[in-house]
Amino acid sequence: MxxxxxxxxxxxxxxxxxxxxxxxxxRSKPADEPEKPAVTKPENPTTPDDxxxxxxxxSKTNEPAVQPENPNPSGTESVTIYVPDEQGETLTPTGADAxxxxxxxxxxxxxxxxxxxxxVKVQSSSLENGTLTLDMNAAFGEAIRxxxxxxxxxxxxxxxxxxxQARGATAVLITVDGKVLESGHEVYDYAIEPNN
Numbered sequence: 001m002x003x004x005x006x007x008x009x010x011x012x013x014x015x016x017x018x019x020x021x022x023x024x025x026x027r028s029k030p031a032d033e034p035e036k037p038a039v040t041k042p043e044n045p046t047t048p049d050d051x052x053x054x055x056x057x058x059s060k061t062n063e064p065a066v067q068p069e070n071p072n073p074s075g076t077e078s079v080t081i082y083v084p085d086e087q088g089e090t091l092t093p094t095g096a097d098a099x100x101x102x103x104x105x106x107x108x109x110x111x112x113x114x115x116x117x118x119x120v121k122v123q124s125s126s127l128e129n130g131t132l133t134l135d136m137n138a139a140f141g142e143a144i145r146x147x148x149x150x151x152x153x154x155x156x157x158x159x160x161x162x163x164x165q166a167r168g169a170t171a172v173l174i175t176v177d178g179k180v181l182e183s184g185h186e187v188y189d190y191a192i193e194p195n196n
Contacts, residue, residue, distance in 0.1 A: 079106060082161040082196065083113045084154050091157055093165075093196065103134070106166055107159075115158035117143045123177070125167075131191045132169035134159070141176035144183045152183055157195055164194040 079098045082091040096113060098105035103122040110116040119139035126133050136159075144152050160172045171191035174181050181188040 079109055080165055081109050081113055082158045083115050088154065091154060091161060106162055110158055110162060116155060127167055127169060130170040131173055132163055132167050133173045134163060135175045135178055138177055141181060144181065149185050152185055156192065160192045161194045161196045
C-alpha cells in the first residue's frame with residue numbers, strides 16, 4: 001500500500017513537471033510571429049533598367065541571384081561569392097564588389113561578407129587539369145581549426161565554391177603554408193569539388 005502511494009506521488013510529480021515544461025514552451029513562443037522559412041533567398045541586385053522601380057530584376061523567380069547585367073556599377077570588379085544564410089546552415093551565392101580579379105580580392109570580398117575572418121590571405125594559386133591549388137596563410141588554418149564542424153564546412157565551401165566559379169575549376173585543393181590542411185575534424189589532402 002505504501003509502495004503504491006509512492007508510485008502515485010512520483011507519477012503526479014512527473015506530470016506536473018511535464019505540464020510546466022509544455023506551458024513554459026508555449027508561453028515563450030509568440031503566437032502572432034510567423035515561422036521563418038527554412039531557406040533564405042539571396043539578395044537580388046537591381047539592374048539599371050529597373051532601378052526606378054526599386055524592385056529586384058528577378059523578383060518573379062525563385063532561382064538564386066546571378067551576376068547583375070551591369071557587373072561594374074561601382075567601378076570595381078563584380079564577383080559572385082558564397083556566404084552563409086541567416087541560420088548558418090547553407091551557402092548562398094551573392095554578388096559582391098572586388099578591387100580587381102586577383103585571388104586576394106576574392107578572399108577580401110569573402111572577408112567583407114563575413115564568410116572568412118580578417119587576416120586570411122592567399123599565398124599562391126595554380127590551375128592544372130581543372131584543379132585549382134590554393135595555398136592559404138596560417139590565419140586561414142587557424143580559423144578552420146577554431147570552427148566547429150558546421151562552421152568549418154561553411155568556411156571551406158565558401159572558399160571552394162567562390163574560387164571554383166571564378167576560376168573555372170572543377171575542384172580546389174587547399175593547403176596552408178604549403179602543407180596539407182588539417183582541422184582536427186578532417187585532413188584535407190584531396191581536392192574538394194564545389195557543392196553549389
